[in-house]
Structures are given as structure tokens and as C-alpha cells.
Amino acid sequence: MQNMLSLVSPDDVLLEINLGAIQANFRTISALVGPHVRVAAVIKSDAYGLGLVEIARALIDAGCDLFFVANLNEALLLRSSHVVAAVAVFCDQFARYGRCYRSNDLTPVVNNCAELDAISAEGETQTYFLNVETGFSRLGLAFVDVRRRYLSGTFESYPPSVVLSHLACGECVADVTNVLQRNRFQAIYNLLKPIRGSLAASSGVWLGKSYHFDMVRVGSALYGLNDAGIQPNPLQPVARLRAKILDVRNVPRREAVGYGATFRTVRASRVAIAAIGYRHGLPWSSANKISVRIAGHSAPLIGKISMEYITIDVTDVPEAHCGPGAFVELLGGDFTVGDLAAAAGVIPQEVLTRLGAACTRQYLNSPSPSAVSVSRPFNAGARSR
Structure with missing residues (x-):
């Protein structure tokens, strides 16, 4: 019998890389050190x-x-x-x-x-x-x-x-x-x-x-990694990380969510399952510590991070914005690679290299949302369940 394809496809997890921001950071350093x-x-x-x-x-x-x-x-x-x-x-x-x-x-x-x-x-x-x-x-x-x-x-x-x-x-x-x-x-x-x-x-x-x-x-x-903590930060963020919602389910009050029951609902909740996990480089130690953004709304990541999935409390997000097929943003805006690393207790370089190695990479020419190319990691593709 043929293996059933995974619910997760390579394009369900996108790491957007802003080439224009990388160029801008190069010019910032060049101006700092002089000609x-x-x-x-x-x-x-x-x-x-x-x-x-x-x-x-x-x-x-x-x-x-x-x-x-x-x-x-x-x-x-x-x-x-x-x-x-x-x-x-x-x-x-x-x-x-x-x-x-x-x-x-x-x-x-x-x-x-x-x-x-x-x-x-x-x-x-x-x-x-x-x-x-x-x-x-x-x-x-x-x-x-x-x-x-x-x-x-x-x-x-x-x-x-x-x-x-x-x-x-x-x-x-x-x-x-x-x-x-x-x-x-x-x-x-x-x-x-x-x-x-x-x-x-x-x-x-x-x-x-x-x-x-x-x-x-x-x-x-x-x-875009400001290791020296220079303020105001002269470097532009380079990476934006998004993952697709696969399913949304209603979870009763006081019900466990995820491995080890590290989170229990305090109210009847709507919980979204998104297609990203520690296999994609999302730090396992960031469980119950970060939030995602959905159409301008913040929603906390709840429960432990699984190999290919996370669970998100979307009770306070309008249903029109968080159905299956919608994307959640894990990196972007004011939440940077450095912020994710700090929440997980690791260094930003580790987070970036792991995400980049496992996620589908989408390249942007500039801060505008026009993607110029897509690159998939070596091991991307359909996987058996």
C-alpha cells in the first residue's frame, strides 16, 4: 500500500528573506567603518x-x-x-x-x-x-x-x-x-x-x-542580528516566518492541549493547529512563551511544540481570519529572530540557521511584498504520516 501523504506541504511554512534589507545592512556597516x-x-x-x-x-x-x-x-x-x-x-x-x-x-x-x-x-x-x-x-x-x-x-x-x-x-x-x-x-x-x-x-x-x-x-x-544590542537598532530585520493553519477545533474548559498537558484551557476555547514544529527549526523551548500574529491580532502559542505542529489559542481572533488555509506570522514586524531566541533561551544565530535549513525560503527584492524567487530545503517534499 502506498504511504499516505502528510497534511503538511513544503509551502505551508514560509521563511521570507528580504534581500533588500540585507543589502541595506551591508551599506549601514560600510558607512560606519568608512571608505x-x-x-x-x-x-x-x-x-x-x-x-x-x-x-x-x-x-x-x-x-x-x-x-x-x-x-x-x-x-x-x-x-x-x-x-x-x-x-x-x-x-x-x-x-x-x-x-x-x-x-x-x-x-x-x-x-x-x-x-x-x-x-x-x-x-x-x-x-x-x-x-x-x-x-x-x-x-x-x-x-x-x-x-x-x-x-x-x-x-x-x-x-x-x-x-x-x-x-x-x-x-x-x-x-x-x-x-x-x-x-x-x-x-x-x-x-x-x-x-x-x-x-x-x-x-x-x-x-x-x-x-x-x-x-x-x-x-x-x-x-539583522543586533548582537551588540545597539540602540536604536541600526539594522533592518531580514526574516519573516509564516505557517499555514491546518485545522481549528473547539476545546472545552479545563482540557489539556499537547504533550505532557503543560497547558489546560481556562475557558471554552478555539484552538488552531498550524503547520510548523521543531522539525522546521522552531525552538522547542519556546512553548507557552510566544504569540503569533493573525491579521493584526495576537494569539498565544499554547502547549508543547510538536515535531510538525503547534497549537494556538485563537479564541479572541475573529473566525473569518483564522480558518484553515490562513497564515499565522511567527516572525515579523516588531517580533524578530532575536526576540524568539530570547524567549527560547538560545542564540539568534542558532534559530536562524535552523529555520533556514528546514523551511521553504521565499526571497524578496525589497521591503515590498513582491517575492522574487522560492527555494526549498534539500529534504522538503511530501512525507509519510
């Missing part, structure tokens, strides 16, 4: 779940000419999609895939001495970026290794075009770790004298010009 500081876009992890190629093309139109990606697969996807801007790969593996880097005009970000040796072994000039450790304890050459390689003449023969590092506490203006890392980075910058130095990512750009050096690497801010 002498290059603004590179971090589009790793499928552009934070929003679509690697689509976001890259929009940012090129806004004037971006350098992208950072997570790995070689993402870089090759850009090249196969005819994205011709400069591309740097955070997790480089140049020692293993050097020929691929050269043939596709990709720039490795060197994170350790072994990869630096692979650059040196090329016997020819190879453009690369050097990642240095200044107090984050993740990737990058320690100062002792930088100094040793400097004294041995490695950087004279094979100079990096960009030296970069990463701030651990960039979102906290008063944290002394920022000053410590800036001073350490300044010492390495002065020693190697690269064409460009880059210390600040999205949060770091708000720390002031002494953190900008010659280039900033912006990811979260492009996607």
Missing part, C-alpha cells in the same frame, strides 16, 4: 541558513567583493554558480586540496603551521590569509609560532595578504578581553605588515575605529 575599510561578508553555513548563492548575489549588487565561507564545498558551490567575487575559506585544508584552490581562484585561511608549510612548499606565490590566535583559543597561529616563522623568513618569502583574528567578547563593549586581543593583534599586525588586517566581526564593528584596522568581516549583522 578606507573593506567590508567582507561572512556567508558560511549556507549564509546562516538563508541561502549561500542568493545572498552572495544580492551582496555583490550592494558592492561586496569578498566572501568568507566555512569550507571548500561552499566555495565550489559559489564558483559553480558563477559567483566571481573573491572567496576565502575558513577551514582551508590547502595541504590536501591546493590544486582545487588554485584552479578555482580560492583563498585559503591558514590556521596552523602545517597549512603554512603547505603554502611554502608550493614554490610559487600563493595568496592566503593568516589567522592568528589572540585570546579566543580556537583556530589560528599562536604568537610564538608567528614570531618563529617571522625570524626564519617564512613571511618574507610567503607574505599573507590579510592577517585576521577573532574577538571573543566583541558584543560586550566594556570587556577588557577586547583591549587585550586588540593589543595582541596590533603587535602581530605591526610585525607582519600585511596589506590588510582584520580583527572585528559583526559585534566588533561597534567597538570603534581602533578595532576596524583595514577590513571587517560581517555575518550576523547582515542578517
Whole structure:
């Protein structure tokens, strides 16, 4: 017997991505750092779940000419999609895939001495970026290794075009770790004298010009995530999340709703079932904590979040606005990715990447509601019940 199709279709959950807002955020950062500081876009992890190629093309139109990606697969996807801007790969593996880097005009970000040796072994000039450790304890050459390689003449023969590092506490203006890392980075910058130095990512750009050096690497801010809590918020929201109502039912007073009976009605209620759940990236921990918007009305999410469904109290919403087929808005207007993350007790980046990976993505050219294209996640489609 053939499997019955799920009630939920891919187009029942839509993540609208405003490309115009992303471009505006790029221009905001560019204006902040000034014309002498290059603004590179971090589009790793499928552009934070929003679509690697689509976001890259929009940012090129806004004037971006350098992208950072997570790995070689993402870089090759850009090249196969005819994205011709400069591309740097955070997790480089140049020692293993050097020929691929050269043939596709990709720039490795060197994170350790072994990869630096692979650059040196090329016997020819190879453009690369050097990642240095200044107090984050993740990737990058320690100062002792930088100094040793400097004294041995490695950087004279094979100079990096960009030296970069990463701030651990960039979102906290008063944290002394920022000053410590800036001073350490300044010492390495002065020693190697690269064409460009880059210390600040999205949060770091708000720390002031002494953190900008010659280039900033912006990811979260492009996607409207105000990690540094700057007020008034200079960034435009990028994402709007909507889900279709599948059914509406009448539930008596004092009846349980959802797994574990975490919610019981206090009155005779109308409850809508909408086609979104934790499978789509909606945080399970936001159950009983957020509301949705329906035609200008607010309606609370009640009960636990299921894999593919949520339940909403629509008793106070006119029936004409909340029947099967109507859409509820979970992100949009004054309720942002950051607000959802705060309600769930997670970070906005986690929410955005999970939503983007699982929901059907719809792209808008500008703040107007005219969609330009639709992209479905890899695993979208009909599912068995």
C-alpha cells in the first residue's frame, strides 16, 4: 500500500528573506567603518541558513567583493554558480586540496603551521590569509609560532595578504578581553605588515575605529542580528516566518492541549493547529512563551511544540481570519529572530540557521511584498504520516 501523504506541504511554512534589507545592512556597516575599510561578508553555513548563492548575489549588487565561507564545498558551490567575487575559506585544508584552490581562484585561511608549510612548499606565490590566535583559543597561529616563522623568513618569502583574528567578547563593549586581543593583534599586525588586517566581526564593528584596522568581516549583522544590542537598532530585520493553519477545533474548559498537558484551557476555547514544529527549526523551548500574529491580532502559542505542529489559542481572533488555509506570522514586524531566541533561551544565530535549513525560503527584492524567487530545503517534499 502506498504511504499516505502528510497534511503538511513544503509551502505551508514560509521563511521570507528580504534581500533588500540585507543589502541595506551591508551599506549601514560600510558607512560606519568608512571608505578606507573593506567590508567582507561572512556567508558560511549556507549564509546562516538563508541561502549561500542568493545572498552572495544580492551582496555583490550592494558592492561586496569578498566572501568568507566555512569550507571548500561552499566555495565550489559559489564558483559553480558563477559567483566571481573573491572567496576565502575558513577551514582551508590547502595541504590536501591546493590544486582545487588554485584552479578555482580560492583563498585559503591558514590556521596552523602545517597549512603554512603547505603554502611554502608550493614554490610559487600563493595568496592566503593568516589567522592568528589572540585570546579566543580556537583556530589560528599562536604568537610564538608567528614570531618563529617571522625570524626564519617564512613571511618574507610567503607574505599573507590579510592577517585576521577573532574577538571573543566583541558584543560586550566594556570587556577588557577586547583591549587585550586588540593589543595582541596590533603587535602581530605591526610585525607582519600585511596589506590588510582584520580583527572585528559583526559585534566588533561597534567597538570603534581602533578595532576596524583595514577590513571587517560581517555575518550576523547582515542578517539583522543586533548582537551588540545597539540602540536604536541600526539594522533592518531580514526574516519573516509564516505557517499555514491546518485545522481549528473547539476545546472545552479545563482540557489539556499537547504533550505532557503543560497547558489546560481556562475557558471554552478555539484552538488552531498550524503547520510548523521543531522539525522546521522552531525552538522547542519556546512553548507557552510566544504569540503569533493573525491579521493584526495576537494569539498565544499554547502547549508543547510538536515535531510538525503547534497549537494556538485563537479564541479572541475573529473566525473569518483564522480558518484553515490562513497564515499565522511567527516572525515579523516588531517580533524578530532575536526576540524568539530570547524567549527560547538560545542564540539568534542558532534559530536562524535552523529555520533556514528546514523551511521553504521565499526571497524578496525589497521591503515590498513582491517575492522574487522560492527555494526549498534539500529534504522538503511530501512525507509519510
